[in-house]
Amino acid sequence: MFSRALKPVASVAAQNGAKNFSTTSQKNFKVAVAGAAGGIGQPLALLLKQNPLVTRLALYDLAPVTPGVAVDLSHMDTPAKVTGHKGPEELAEAIKGADLVVIPAGVPRKPGMTRDDLFNTNASIVRDLAKCVAQNSPKAIMAIITNPVNSMVPIASEVLKKAGCYDPNRILGVTTLDVVRAAAFIGEINGVDPRSVSIPVIGGHSGVTIIPVLSQSQPAVKLTSQDQIKALTGRIQEAGTEVVKAKAGGGSATLSMAFAGARLAGAVLRGLKGESNVVECAYIKSDITESPYFANPVVLGKNGVEKNLGFGTLNAYEKELLKAAIPELLKNIKVGEEFVKNSK
Incomplete structure (x- = not known):
């Protein structure tokens, strides 16, 4: 019933027999990952770099290591072009033109914490990211990983409503x-x-x-x-x-x-x-x-x-x-x- 994930590309060159990539039947999709330097963001970016449908992968985070994560991934022999964006001043460029914005940004749970304990910090992060999406890529699909998801999806929805570009079909909580x-x-x-x-x-x-x-x-x-x-x-x-x-x-x-x-x-x-x-x-x-x-x-x-x-x-x-x-x-x-x- 449920679609399976695309299998990781262990070696595109080995599959194709050469370093030639066929893109004639593919769409050009830009995916932005907000929170790309974190514990979820880095392995998520690694997996997305292997997805043949991703032609542009924009990595955003506050952490100064973010451009380095992009450079690291850019050395993989898969076609997606990777860019790194750090700090609020580079957020708009990361989001601009994105078809899909995946949001793992926020603080993680620690022992004794519930997802609700994360709310105050993560709510502000998702609110601000949603504002940026509304301004720079209002047609993008948002896939929200940030916890508590039950509250974060309504936050993004209300922000987009205020901005006049809300489409309920384009905001998903990742469960x-x-x-x-x-x-x-x-x-x-x-x-x-x-x-x-x-x-x-x-x-x-x-x-x-x-x-x-x-x-x-x-x-x-x-x-x-x-x-x-x-x-x-x-x-x-x-x-x-x-x-x-x-x-x-x-x-x-x-x-x-x-x-x-x-x-x-x-x-x-x-x-x-x-x-x-x-x-x-x-x-x-x-x-x-x-x-x-x-x-x-x-x-x-x-x-x-x-x-x-x-x-x-x-x-x-x-x-x-x-x-x-x-x-x-x-x-x-x-x-x-x-x-x-x-x-x-």
């Missing part, structure tokens, strides 16, 4: 990591290649708002009791905390998040290119539940979100999970919207 984790865990349980697992994860991107629809897993999850289902659900919901604890103060989920972000970015670009039936889960403006933003499978096309596929039939347990998620989502969304309303 792909929840899908990736669910597939990885189910693959382990079932003893199968996790890439063969199709599993929708709906709701939002924190704690109880993460709802893995295990009843719709293909292949079916090989669990025999409801207690096992609850345990797997809880593990998926708290998988980020599992990483934070395992890194013992050394960071949060960066590598798996970069992988998931690159997967969604690749799907967005395939949709922009005109490929049909590109499906991923994403957190978007929605009217299918009481929550005005909600994650579930969507079709991606030439204008971003082409169709909201909803979430099908839930079993009794999943309905209870949804019931618990909605109040939390509503709270998260209100916090984001109020932040923009009270901003100068």
Whole structure:
């Protein structure tokens, strides 16, 4: 059901038999990564540099190392041209003309922190980046990784509304990591290649708002009791905390998040290119539940979100999970919207 990520190009030259790259059937897409020098940003940029649909890769960050990251990546023998942009004065140039802006910028979680603890710092970052997108590339698709995603997507939406260029189909919260984790865990349980697992994860991107629809897993999850289902659900919901604890103060989920972000970015670009039936889960403006933003499978096309596929039939347990998620989502969304309303 869900589109797989484009496979990394281990050696384009080896695949083509020469250093000649064929671009006749490709579109020219510029992707900007805001927060490109960070723990997610660098591996994300590495993966995007390997994507044949990316012809220009603009890396932006406050960190002085950012131009060096660009130079480092530019030595890879893949066609995308990489530019590095550091500091607020170079942000506009990074964003200008972008087809897709991927935002992992912000502070990461540390032990004992919830995603809500990150709000004040990260909200300002996303607000300012959204303003820059509105001014320099208002038609760009924004894929927001910055936590808490449940609040950041409403913030970007309200900023673009103020700027008069809001298109709900072009602002996505990246919840792909929840899908990736669910597939990885189910693959382990079932003893199968996790890439063969199709599993929708709906709701939002924190704690109880993460709802893995295990009843719709293909292949079916090989669990025999409801207690096992609850345990797997809880593990998926708290998988980020599992990483934070395992890194013992050394960071949060960066590598798996970069992988998931690159997967969604690749799907967005395939949709922009005109490929049909590109499906991923994403957190978007929605009217299918009481929550005005909600994650579930969507079709991606030439204008971003082409169709909201909803979430099908839930079993009794999943309905209870949804019931618990909605109040939390509503709270998260209100916090984001109020932040923009009270901003100068």
